[in-house]
Amino acid sequence: MSLTKGYLKDLVYQVNGAAIEVHKSIDPGLLECVYHQCLKKELELRKINFVSELSIPLKYKGFELDSKLRCDLYIENALVVELKSVNEITPIC
Template sequence: MTENEISKIVFELGLKIHRKLGVGLYERVYEECLMYELKKAGLKAERQKFQAIQYEELFFERAYRMDILVEDKVVIDLKSVEFISDSNTKQLNNYLRLGNYKLGMILNFNSPLFKDGVKRVANGL
């Protein structure tokens, strides 16, 4: 399954959750629901996954933690904020670059229209 195929499924599942729960809940609630839906759809998903990085001779075993990693390919960053900021996008870009992933998605469940709260971030895709 390609990154684009995975992202379409993630979008549809996020939309389903957004329609059922609405806006304004804690990110943790949306994360639990998305994990449930991903597993129900038969996708491999890891929650709160740590990523290691190396800087010269220095190795960080737990350098950062991703909200969800789907099929070892797509990084999902969940938000419940007023708007997606540039720093949110830059952070996801770093996760992609440092983990050698090609696609990430920011899903902001606090947006009245779900599609307006979704941002795809590509790294060499």
């Protein structure tokens, strides 16, 4: 698929919708891994392709280093999603 601006906008809309569905369906305050599993299932139900826990290579001065960096979800070879779970959102100011 072409990575046009419209395609990416639609993909973000679909993924946000999936995340909102998970948020509405399960209780708040659970561990991040629970939301991760539920979002993976929701993406599968919506037939959205993704890779979970994709390793991110770390290169330094031409060397590939062992890093343990991972993104939670890499969706449709175009969108990186990093999940976070908090008990409450506090204001920044």
